[in-house]
Amino acid sequence: MLRELCRCATRARLTGGGREPPMESPEMKYPLGREQLLDLYYFMKLTRQLDEQLARLFRQNKVVGGLYSSTGQEATAVGTAYALEPQDWIAPMIRNAGSLLVRGYRPRDIFMQFMARSGSPTAGKDGTYHFGDTQGRHVVSPISMLGDLIPVMTGVAMGGHYLGQKLVTMTWIGDGGTSTGAFHEGMNLAAVQHAPFVCVVENNQWAYSTPVARQVPIRDLADRARAYGIASYIVDGNDVAAVYQTTKEAVERARRGEGPVLIEAKTMRMKGHAQHDPAEYVPPEMFKYWKARDPIARYEAWLKQNKVWDAKQKAEIDSRIERELKEDLEFAEKSPLPSPDQAERGVYCEGCHTIEARWERPAEQVQPPRAGAKAAWTVTDFGGLDPAAPASTKGPGEARPEPAKASVGDEAVAPDRTRRAPPSPAASKRSPKRRGRGPSRPKGRK
Amino acid sequence: MALVTMLEAIREALDEEMARDPAVVLIGEDISVYGGAFKVTEGLLGKYGWERVIDTPISETAIIGAAVGMSYQGLRPVAEMQFMDFIACCFNQMVNFVAKSHYRWGAPVPIVVRGPCGGGVHGGAFHSQNPEMWFVHTPGLKVVYPSGAADAKGLLKSAIRDNNPVLFLEHKFLYRRVKEELPAGDYTVPLGKLAVRRSGRDLTIATYGATALHALEAAAELAKEGIEAEVLDLRTLMPLDRQGIVDSVRKTNKLLVVHEDVRSGGIAGEIAATVNEQAFEYLDGPVMRVTALDTPVPFSPPLEERFLPQVADITRSARELARY
Numbered sequence: 001m002l003r004e005l006c007r008c009a010t011r012a013r014l015t016g017g018g019r020e021p022p023m024e025s026p027e028m029k030y031p032l033g034r035e036q037l038l039d040l041y042y043f044m045k046l047t048r049q050l051d052e053q054l055a056r057l058f059r060q061n062k063v064v065g066g067l068y069s070s071t072g073q074e075a076t077a078v079g080t081a082y083a084l085e086p087q088d089w090i091a092p093m094i095r096n097a098g099s100l101l102v103r104g105y106r107p108r109d110i111f112m113q114f115m116a117r118s119g120s121p122t123a124g125k126d127g128t129y130h131f132g133d134t135q136g137r138h139v140v141s142p143i144s145m146l147g148d149l150i151p152v153m154t155g156v157a158m159g160g161h162y163l164g165q166k167l168v169t170m171t172w173i174g175d176g177g178t179s180t181g182a183f184h185e186g187m188n189l190a191a192v193q194h195a196p197f198v199c200v201v202e203n204n205q206w207a208y209s210t211p212v213a214r215q216v217p218i219r220d221l222a223d224r225a226r227a228y229g230i231a232s233y234i235v236d237g238n239d240v241a242a243v244y245q246t247t248k249e250a251v252e253r254a255r256r257g258e259g260p261v262l263i264e265a266k267t268m269r270m271k272g273h274a275q276h277d278p279a280e281y282v283p284p285e286m287f288k289y290w291k292a293r294d295p296i297a298r299y300e301a302w303l304k305q306n307k308v309w310d311a312k313q314k315a316e317i318d319s320r321i322e323r324e325l326k327e328d329l330e331f332a333e334k335s336p337l338p339s340p341d342q343a344e345r346g347v348y349c350e351g352c353h354t355i356e357a358r359w360e361r362p363a364e365q366v367q368p369p370r371a372g373a374k375a376a377w378t379v380t381d382f383g384g385l386d387p388a389a390p391a392s393t394k395g396p397g398e399a400r401p402e403p404a405k406a407s408v409g410d411e412a413v414a415p416d417r418t419r420r421a422p423p424s425p426a427a428s429k430r431s432p433k434r435r436g437r438g439p440s441r442p443k444g445r446k
Numbered sequence: 447m448a449l450v451t452m453l454e455a456i457r458e459a460l461d462e463e464m465a466r467d468p469a470v471v472l473i474g475e476d477i478s479v480y481g482g483a484f485k486v487t488e489g490l491l492g493k494y495g496w497e498r499v500i501d502t503p504i505s506e507t508a509i510i511g512a513a514v515g516m517s518y519q520g521l522r523p524v525a526e527m528q529f530m531d532f533i534a535c536c537f538n539q540m541v542n543f544v545a546k547s548h549y550r551w552g553a554p555v556p557i558v559v560r561g562p563c564g565g566g567v568h569g570g571a572f573h574s575q576n577p578e579m580w581f582v583h584t585p586g587l588k589v590v591y592p593s594g595a596a597d598a599k600g601l602l603k604s605a606i607r608d609n610n611p612v613l614f615l616e617h618k619f620l621y622r623r624v625k626e627e628l629p630a631g632d633y634t635v636p637l638g639k640l641a642v643r644r645s646g647r648d649l650t651i652a653t654y655g656a657t658a659l660h661a662l663e664a665a666a667e668l669a670k671e672g673i674e675a676e677v678l679d680l681r682t683l684m685p686l687d688r689q690g691i692v693d694s695v696r697k698t699n700k701l702l703v704v705h706e707d708v709r710s711g712g713i714a715g716e717i718a719a720t721v722n723e724q725a726f727e728y729l730d731g732p733v734m735r736v737t738a739l740d741t742p743v744p745f746s747p748p749l750e751e752r753f754l755p756q757v758a759d760i761t762r763s764a765r766e767l768a769r770y
Contacts, residue, residue, distance in 0.1 A: 143546070145542055155516045181507065185505035185506075189505055192503060347585050347586050348548065348586070348588075355609055357519060375481075
């Protein structure tokens, strides 16, 4: 019988480097069987090998446009998406190849996207990871502007909830993307609507060439959740089991109707912003530090240490990946470029789609006479300074903890900064206080 | 039959579509208890409840984003901009997310974004604009701009049932000033078809929105002088009924385009180019235009009056054109 293990957020000290962080092994809250543990490896390794194959294609001038790498962030992409159910929805960003693979897309789809072939999911209309499928895989295509997926996935969650679906929606955003207005508007709306939405902040330390400390004056981006009154977690984004466990808990929470959750995954972008970018602005020691925490190498060692597999089984999975990538690349290269006349097709939907809502509750519930409501607010908090008022509205004389100071400056990238230890998922969970503020979401259904 | 204002007609369209299809939901600022800044959605919360009349924070990007997300679930959200000027706050959602979704990855976005626009009520630079051309210039969006109550109702119903994102512009000056009898029953007005408001043989006046009323007033005056103007109400700017315009110009041989939008980059330029391309040999005079000035909308009444195209501006230009 397999030992059920959970490496909750590892107590990685961000000083030094070179040595792998120690592993912890309490019982898993959400146990994973052997097949699932090997699945996690398969998807991470497939992502890495796909990245490398794409880089080769880029050097052969077969990639049209830019190439964005997921390398270093495989555990976050795979571990989060793996915690979802088929009815759930995702919207990937450009470093979530692993999430798309978990969701059922194949390497050939990604090859064809990057090579702008007619067989690609967008038939050549768009490239990179800009594709989706609202029907089967429940994937919403990203756009290049950051932050806009947050309100959109909030809307998917609101819509699904309205239809009676027990769904959760998820998207990812980088450390840099959390500075956009769309991020704030979307998170705030999700919070007031109690949307079943999980936002994964992939803190990969770099927003193109700018270090995170130049982007935000806080060390933990999870702190942003406090402003929205929602729960948040911090997790070691290079620890796939911890990412899975944390996400599973967050997802179940959102599914139970406890509102949106923000997860900050601490990780590192191990390549430049895109293939053209050698990332010379990243201190070599920082790459070294994170290379020692490579999510795949760590997981391989962990699988071996815990006797989940042996060398033969690893070799089998690796050769399966190699074979699949080879077959898919051959398939993709056979796909022709789109014919030019397709350029002017498809701007509008003129009967090409049938739009149907998937009701999982009786629609009569939202129709008169059952649906009506009294047109009045229920206001219980009058917003004064008395002790019953929320802390955030308390007066200037109130002692409030100083926000954590994060260093800003040229030394900002030095990893040794005052910080609290990254807690385990359970410990880092922040439970927001809920207050009745009128009917932002109807309680129950009639 | 009772006369109904344009505002009431719009509310009727929302009400009837919500009753017909539980996939129709409303989202916007102050639209539930308060019933909207102009009271367009008044009474709908009482009938359809909190889940279908959704008040949001002051976050236009989130309003459109959430509407898009709901539409991916097969819903047909109708989002309200409290004033159309504020659509600039969610420009990115509109032009990059909404407009390109179907073309890029085949995901239709059946949403309507509606709200009050236009000047003449001394609203100043941020409560009076006509933003239609920002979006006519963005492939993937449809842009509708009614001038009357019956059209507003029928066009809004078509917009809600359309599988594409529709920007639905409601001139606030017309909300309570226009009163019409509405056709009985569940009727729609097709998008992309202009209406001939008045037939004439001497020149064509193509216009839309509030200036359609100005144009009719001008045409009545011109008729007294023996000039018979044909007045076209475009109703939909995207798709534009180019054929309808060209057909009229082939009959009258002269074209005057009138709009409340500013001059440069207004739809008049696009219409002039279309007529050049498709009916050049029929023209007996230059394509002329009467528009607002190329300025922000000024606040003080005499300034705003100067800014907006007036009936007298239309009659003057029409007489000049008729003389060719």
